Amino acid sequence: MRRLRRRDEQGAAAVEFALVMPILFLVVFGIIAYGIVFSQTLSLSNSARQAARSGVVEGATCTQVTALAQDAADAIAMDGTDAAVSISRGPSEVAAGPACGGGGTVQPCAGQPGGTNVYVRLVFDTPEIVPFIPVPDQLTGKGVFRCEFS
Numbered sequence: 001m002r003r004l005r006r007r008d009e010q011g012a013a014a015v016e017f018a019l020v021m022p023i024l025f026l027v028v029f030g031i032i033a034y035g036i037v038f039s040q041t042l043s044l045s046n047s048a049r050q051a052a053r054s055g056v057v058e059g060a061t062c063t064q065v066t067a068l069a070q071d072a073a074d075a076i077a078m079d080g081t082d083a084a085v086s087i088s089r090g091p092s093e094v095a096a097g098p099a100c101g102g103g104g105t106v107q108p109c110a111g112q113p114g115g116t117n118v119y120v121r122l123v124f125d126t127p128e129i130v131p132f133i134p135v136p137d138q139l140t141g142k143g144v145f146r147c148e149f150s
Contacts, residue, residue, distance in 0.1 A: 044141025047072035052143030063104030109147035
């Protein structure tokens with residue numbers, strides 16, 4: 001009698017394993033995908049802040065600020081050159097206009113009145129990392145610093 005009961009339960013573990021594994025894999029790969037997106041977001045924010053800081057230093061040009069932003073934006077599954085960089089300046093982000101209208105040799109703070117801020121924004125279009133796991137279409141990093149030299 002005991003042997004019959006054991007034979008009846010022999011495949012139960014395999015069936016339970018087959019039912020639970022797809023859910024477990026989905027959770028594990030979801031954690032990995034969101035970890036990658038979180039890393040990319042941190043990298044964009046840090047590089048935008050670092051680029052804005054370098055933009056307010058006397059002598060820094062828009063080309064140098066853009067290159068610094070893209071160089072610092074490298075992260076897992078993201079090349080910094082894939083991020084679009086925009087540099088603007090003004091008293092507030094809403095009233096800010098483009099800082100690099102005259103080309104790459106323009107200095108973002110040159111000739112600006114006191115209280116002018118430099119805003120650097122990086123935008124990255126995220127690829128699909130793991131199928132069936134939704135991630136944002138775009139990630140954005142923002143940095144702002146006040147002009148010290150004019």
